Amino acid sequence: MRIAVIGAGAVGCYVGGLLALAGHDVTLLGRAVHVDAIQAHGLSLDMPDGTRRIDVKAITRAADLSPADVVLVCVKSADTEEAGRELAPALQEGTVILSLQNGVDNAEKLSAVTGRLVIPAVVYVAVDMTGPGHVGYHGGGRLLIGTTPQSEEIASVFTQAGVPTIVSGHVMDALWTKLTINCAYNALSAVAQISYASMLTVEGVTGVMAQVVQECQDVAAACQVWLPETLLAQVLDIAKLMPDQKSSTAQDLKRGKPTEIDFLNGYVVRKGAEFGIATPVNQALQVMVKLAEKSRSVAKP
Incomplete structure (x- = not known):
């Protein structure tokens, strides 16, 4: 082939x-x-x-x-x-x-x-x-x-x-599930440059991730995609499966490359706005990564 x-x-x-x-x-x-x-x-x-x-x-x-x-x-x-x-x-x-x-x-x-x-x-x-x-x-x-x-x-x-x-025949459901996982992990891992398992030991992180997942579920439902009620547990299990992994967004930031944050958390924010659904936690994470991108761009000679 x-x-x-x-x-x-x-x-x-x-x-x-x-x-x-x-x-x-x-x-x-x-x-x-x-x-x-x-x-x-x-x-x-x-x-x-x-x-x-x-x-x-x-x-x-x-x-x-x-x-x-x-x-x-x-x-x-x-x-x-x-x-x-x-x-x-x-x-x-x-x-x-x-x-x-x-x-x-x-x-x-x-x-x-x-x-x-x-x-x-x-x-x-x-x-x-x-x-x-x-x-x-x-x-x-x-x-x-x-x-x-x-x-x-x-x-x-x-x-x-x-x-x-x-x-x-359910690939869109799977894409939304993966998007939600990325929204929960990528920005936090990137800004802190921290691995998944270490990230979850910090007080308050799981609470933030739970809010991200809920916002994603709400927006997905508006898009006629029904994510499982057990999705948060699936998301948190990723840290057990890949404890030493850092997100692709973290890798991009470290190398000074543009991230995909506008197509991860940013996508949820845009779709939420279309349907009148508030997504403040996803928006905050998107802005955090955009600020980190900006700081690295300014720091370059």
Whole structure:
């Protein structure tokens, strides 16, 4: 299978790397710092059984993309529309596009830009880029994808490559659940630069997280998405499952990169405003991260 990965960061390199290792024709489109390293030494992927070095094509220009059977979009939410326009060279009549992104509306945005059906996906993996062309793995690794005529075939290919993939008619519910988890953890972990388990030892944190979850549940219900009543317990369990993990927002702040906070807590704030639902805790967390971004920008020489 010919597979193009648009936005080859940690998730894109992880999934694309395992697909390449399984013998598929994979092209990673990413930033020069990673592409140069991959071209020179291969992609390094840390796994529980050791580091794997994977030979895979890597490019920096979308114009160099070849026609693909499947395109995986893994860019930050702010870059979704631009990515949709860039992937045009990879599209042919039967090309399938998957959105492997945070947030709940990226598939819709990609579909609007490309004029194609886009399969939404929920990614359950903890990975980061530990260096140029080097992916660190911290747990998980499965995908949940929406239902389309091509979904079962794609799920089979991915599962055989070591990326367990399930097709679900409830993928939007799962995306909202993941959004809620991100809203509860990401900003707090980022501003304090603290891991999940340590975060929960601070007095008052679980109370704040409970308010975040309730606001998300209220907004989701207005969007005709019904999140489980036990969601708060699920959210708090994440700290037990990934005690040493810091959020992607924390990683972005540390590296001086723009965060996705406007598409996490900020999304809940915007949708809440549309329905007249107050979301003060989500808004406060969004503003905290925006202030942290501002302080780092001002501090740069």
